[in-house]
Amino acid sequence: MKKWHPFASMPEQYIGLQDIINKQVEVPQPLLTEEQMEQINFTLIEALHTNKQVYLTYYKQGQCITETGFIQFVDSFGELFIFIDDVFELKNKMRLSELIDIGFM
Structure with a gap:
């Protein structure tokens, strides 16, 4: 797809090409079972209390x-x-429904 970048001389064309590329790499949101959600909940609580x-x-x-x-x-x-991410130490507010997996390092 990089071979098309020189032809993106018009901003509208570049935006259109970028949208097409982004749609090609999209994946559907994985569905979690009750057991997986329960495990995520326990891991979240443990990580909060132990600060791991x-x-x-x-x-x-x-x-x-x-x-x-x-x-x-x-x-x-x-x-x-x-x-709080490890690299820039920024606070990220997220919804629990967006969480797919969590584990200890």
């Missing part, structure tokens, strides 16, 4: 993204949690 470093895999805009860091806050009623 975890890796997270979450779904965002058609992509599965994996990051490492620490869990700072979990709101099970609002279905949100706050994750």
